[in-house]
Amino acid sequence: MDARTRILARVQRALRGRPKALLPEHPHTPLAEDPVDLLLRRLRENGAEAQRLPREEAKAFAQRLAEGLPGAAFGKTLPQDLRPPLPELPPEEAPLGVSWALFAVAETGSVALSSEDGRKAQLLPPTHLVLVEAKRVYGTLLEALQDLNELPAALGLHSGPSKSADIGQVMVKGVHGPGRLVVVVLE
Amino acid sequence: MRAKAKLYPKEAARLLREKPGVREAVTGATLHFERNRLKAYAEVPIEEWRERAKAVKDHVLTHLDHYLELAERRLRENGVQVHWAETPEDAHRVLREVVHRRGVKRAVKAKSMLTEELGVNPLLESLGVEVYETDLGEYLIQLLGEPPSHIVGPAIHLSLGEIQKLFHARFGTPLDASPEALAQVARRVLREAFLSAELGLSGANFLVAETGTLALMENEGNIRLSTSLPKVHVAFVGIEKLLPRFADLALFLPLTARAATGQRLATFVSLIQGPAREGEEGPEEVHVVLVDHGRTALLHDLEAWETLRCLRCGACLNACPVYRQTGGHPYGYVYSGPIGAVLDPGLLGLEEAYPLPYASTLCGACYEACPVKIPIPRLLLTWRHRAAEEGLTPSWEHGAMRAFRKVMESPALYRLFSKGLRGLPLPQDLLPLLRAWTEGRGPLRPSPKPFHELWKEVADGR
Ligand code: SF4
Numbered sequence: 001m002d003a004r005t006r007i008l009a010r011v012q013r014a015l016r017g018r019p020k021a022l023l024p025e026h027p028h029t030p031l032a033e034d035p036v037d038l039l040l041r042r043l044r045e046n047g048a049e050a051q052r053l054p055r056e057e058a059k060a061f062a063q064r065l066a067e068g069l070p071g072a073a074f075g076k077t078l079p080q081d082l083r084p085p086l087p088e089l090p091p092e093e094a095p096l097g098v099s100w101a102l103f104a105v106a107e108t109g110s111v112a113l114s115s116e117d118g119r120k121a122q123l124l125p126p127t128h129l130v131l132v133e134a135k136r137v138y139g140t141l142l143e144a145l146q147d148l149n150e151l152p153a154a155l156g157l158h159s160g161p162s163k164s165a166d167i168g169q170v171m172v173k174g175v176h177g178p179g180r181l182v183v184v185v186l187e
Numbered sequence: 188m189r190a191k192a193k194l195y196p197k198e199a200a201r202l203l204r205e206k207p208g209v210r211e212a213v214t215g216a217t218l219h220f221e222r223n224r225l226k227a228y229a230e231v232p233i234e235e236w237r238e239r240a241k242a243v244k245d246h247v248l249t250h251l252d253h254y255l256e257l258a259e260r261r262l263r264e265n266g267v268q269v270h271w272a273e274t275p276e277d278a279h280r281v282l283r284e285v286v287h288r289r290g291v292k293r294a295v296k297a298k299s300m301l302t303e304e305l306g307v308n309p310l311l312e313s314l315g316v317e318v319y320e321t322d323l324g325e326y327l328i329q330l331l332g333e334p335p336s337h338i339v340g341p342a343i344h345l346s347l348g349e350i351q352k353l354f355h356a357r358f359g360t361p362l363d364a365s366p367e368a369l370a371q372v373a374r375r376v377l378r379e380a381f382l383s384a385e386l387g388l389s390g391a392n393f394l395v396a397e398t399g400t401l402a403l404m405e406n407e408g409n410i411r412l413s414t415s416l417p418k419v420h421v422a423f424v425g426i427e428k429l430l431p432r433f434a435d436l437a438l439f440l441p442l443t444a445r446a447a448t449g450q451r452l453a454t455f456v457s458l459i460q461g462p463a464r465e466g467e468e469g470p471e472e473v474h475v476v477l478v479d480h481g482r483t484a485l486l487h488d489l490e491a492w493e494t495l496r497c498l499r500c501g502a503c504l505n506a507c508p509v510y511r512q513t514g515g516h517p518y519g520y521v522y523s524g525p526i527g528a529v530l531d532p533g534l535l536g537l538e539e540a541y542p543l544p545y546a547s548t549l550c551g552a553c554y555e556a557c558p559v560k561i562p563i564p565r566l567l568l569t570w571r572h573r574a575a576e577e578g579l580t581p582s583w584e585h586g587a588m589r590a591f592r593k594v595m596e597s598p599a600l601y602r603l604f605s606k607g608l609r610g611l612p613l614p615q616d617l618l619p620l621l622r623a624w625t626e627g628r629g630p631l632r633p634s635p636k637p638f639h640e641l642w643k644e645v646a647d648g649r
Contacts, residue, residue: 004271007426007479011252014487021245026434027235042451092382108441108452115467119415123408141452142437151398151433153464154415157456162408166324166340168347169216170366175323175374176381177408177455 031139035106036185039137042109046160048181055186058082072096073125075117091120101132107140111183115154128178133186190535191519195542198517209344213514216343220505223449236442241560244496247429254396254429261399262475265461270476275305281476286314289419291385297410298322299390301423303521319380321409336515339447339501344514387417391424398433400460404453411455420470425478427495446500446558481534490569494530496559503553509546525553529566541579544570
C-alpha cells in the first residue's frame with residue numbers, strides 16, 4: 001500500500017459515523033460606495049499611489065513617471081496604445097515595470113495580475129505602474145472571484161508596496177518586490 | 188525539527204534569566220500585532236465571519252477524503268505533480284528526486300512552518316544544496332541558526348541592536364546601520380539567489396479543491412519571486428489546509444490577514460493553478476506534496492480534531508500573556524503559544540509535549556482572537572486531563588489540587604489558611620513551579636494583606 005491509500009484510509013476511518021458539517025452559502029453584501037472611489041482610497045491607505053485618468057492621458061502619465069529613467073519593462077498584455085514610448089529593458093535591469101491588470105478589488109485595495117502578463121515585470125523593478133480599466137473594478141473580492149471563469153497559471157493580487165517589519169519592528173519598503181506601487185484606473 | 192517541548196518550564200525560566208531583551212522585544216511586537224488585529228476585527232461583522240469560517244472548515248474536515256481526492260484531480264488537470272507524504276521521509280524522497288533529476292545546487296524558500304516540521308533545510312543541506320530563506324525575518328534567524336519564534340514573525344524576539352551586530356559580523360555593515368540599510372543588504376543577497384536558484388520551495392495557506400489552487404499570503408514579494416523565477420516549484424501542504432470552493436478564498440484571505448497582522452489583505456497574494464503555460468515565464472514544473480505527519484491521527488481524536496481548523500495566523504500567540512513573556516523558543520517545537528500547546532500534543536503525542544498544555548493562564552484571550560473559533564482553553568483542559576489520567580503529572584499535584592479545592596470551597600478555611608500562610612516564609616524551592624518562576628525573577632513575597640481585606644478597604648473608602 002502506498003502513502004496515498006494509507007492516508008485516505010485513515011481519513012475515512014476517522015470520519016466513519018461522524019456528523020457531517022454543512023457548507024454555508026456565500027453572503028451577498030453589495031457595496032454602498034462607487035467601487036473606483038473606494039479602490040483609490042484603499043490603495044492609498046495601503047501605501048500605494050492611486051488615481052483615475054481618461055484613457056488618452058494614461059500614456060503621458062506613464063511617460064512623466066518614467067522621466068529621467070533609461071527605460072522600462074512591459075507586461076505582455078499591455079495594449080499598444082497605452083505603452084509609453086520608452087526603450088524596453090529586461091525586468092532584471094528596468095527601474096520601472098508597467099503592467100496591465102486583469103481586474104481590481106475595491107474593498108481590499110488590490111490589483112490582480114495574470115501570469116499571462118508576465119511575472120518578472122511585476123516583481124523585479126523597484127517601481128511598479130499598474131493600469132486597470134474602470135469597468136474591471138469589482139466592489140468585493142467575492143464578486144471578483146465568482147466572476148472568474150478561466151484561471152491563469154498564476155494570479156497575483158497586489159495591494160501596496162513590498163514591505164517588512166522584520167528588522168526591529170521598523171517598517172521598511174521595497175524588500176524584494178517593488179517599493180513603490182502606482183495604480184491608474186482608466187475611465 | 189526535533190521537539191524539545193518537555194523542557195518547557197526550564198527553558199522558559201532560563202530565557203527570562205539570560206535574555207531579558209527577548210521579553211521586551213516579544214511583548215512590544217505582539218502588542219502591536221494585537222492592536223492592529225482588534226482594529227481590523229472591529230471594521231467588519233467579525234462574529235459572522237468567524238462563525239462562517241469555522242463552518243467551512245468543519246465541512247471540509249468532515250468530508251476530507253472527498254476534498255483531498257478532488258484537489259488531487261484538479262491539480263493533475265492543471266499539470267501539477269501530486270505526491271503524498273505520511274512522514275517526513277516521504278516528503279524527503281520527493282525532494283531528493285527533484286534535486287538529483289534537475290541538478291539543483293541552489294534553492295530559495297518561502298517561510299513555511301510545515302517545512303520546519305519536515306526538516307526540509309537540513310535535508311537539502313545534506314544533499315549539497317544551498318538553501319536561502321527569503322522572508323526577511325526567516326533569513327535573519329537562518330543566519331543565526333535559530334528556529335522561528337513566532338508563526339508569522341519568526342524574528343520578533345530580535346532587537347534592532349542584535350540584527351545590527353549580526354549584519355556587522357556577516358556583511359561588514361556599520362554597527363549603527365538603519366533598518367533600511369540592513370534590508371538593502373539582505374535584498375541584494377537574496378535577489379542574486381532568486382535569479383540563480385533552480386528550485387523554489389513554499390508551503391501554502393490554502394489549497395482550493397474545486398480549482399486546485401494554491402493560495403499564498405505575504406507582504407514582501409519573496410513568495411511571488413520564489414514561486415515565479417526558479418524552473419521548479421515544490422509546495423508542501425498539510426492535508427488540513429483544504430478549502431472547498433474558489434470563492435471561499437474571499438472569506439479566508441481577508442480573515443487571515445486581519446487576524447495575523449490587522450491588514451485587509453496581505454500585500455501580495457499568489458493564487459497558483461499550475462506550471463507556466465506555453466510562451467509564459469514561470470516554473471516548468473510544479474509539485475504539491477500533501478502531508479499527513481500526525482494530522483489523520485488528530486482528525487480521529489473526537490475531543491481534539493477541531494485543532495485542525497487552524498489557519499496559522501498567530502493571533503492566539505499575540506493575545507497570550509504567557510507567550511508574551513518568552514516568545515516561542517521555550518515551547519520547544521515549531522508551533523508555539525496557545526495553538527502550539529494544543530497542536531503539539533496532537534502531532535507529537537502527549538508524552539513528548541507534556542508540559543505545554545500547562546503553559547497557559549486559561550484566560551480565554553486566545554479563543555477570542557482565533558478567526559476560526561478553536562476552543563483552545565477547552566482543549567488545554569482536555570490535554571491536562573489526559574496528562575493526569577496517564578500519570579504524567581506528578582502525584583503530589585493530585586493531592587495538592589484536592590486540598591486546594593477543599594480550602595477554596597470553604598470561606599472559613601480560606602481565611603484561616605491565607606492568614607496562616609502570610610506569616611510563613613514562602614518555601615521558594617519546594618514547588619517546581621515556584622522554582623521555575625523564581626529562577627527568572629526575584630523571590631516571591633506575599634502581599635501584606637489578603638485580597639478580600641484590601642477589597643473591603645477599597646469598598647468602604649468609597
Ligand atoms: S489557533 Fe486560531 S488564532 Fe491561533 S494560529 Fe490557529 S487560527 Fe490563528
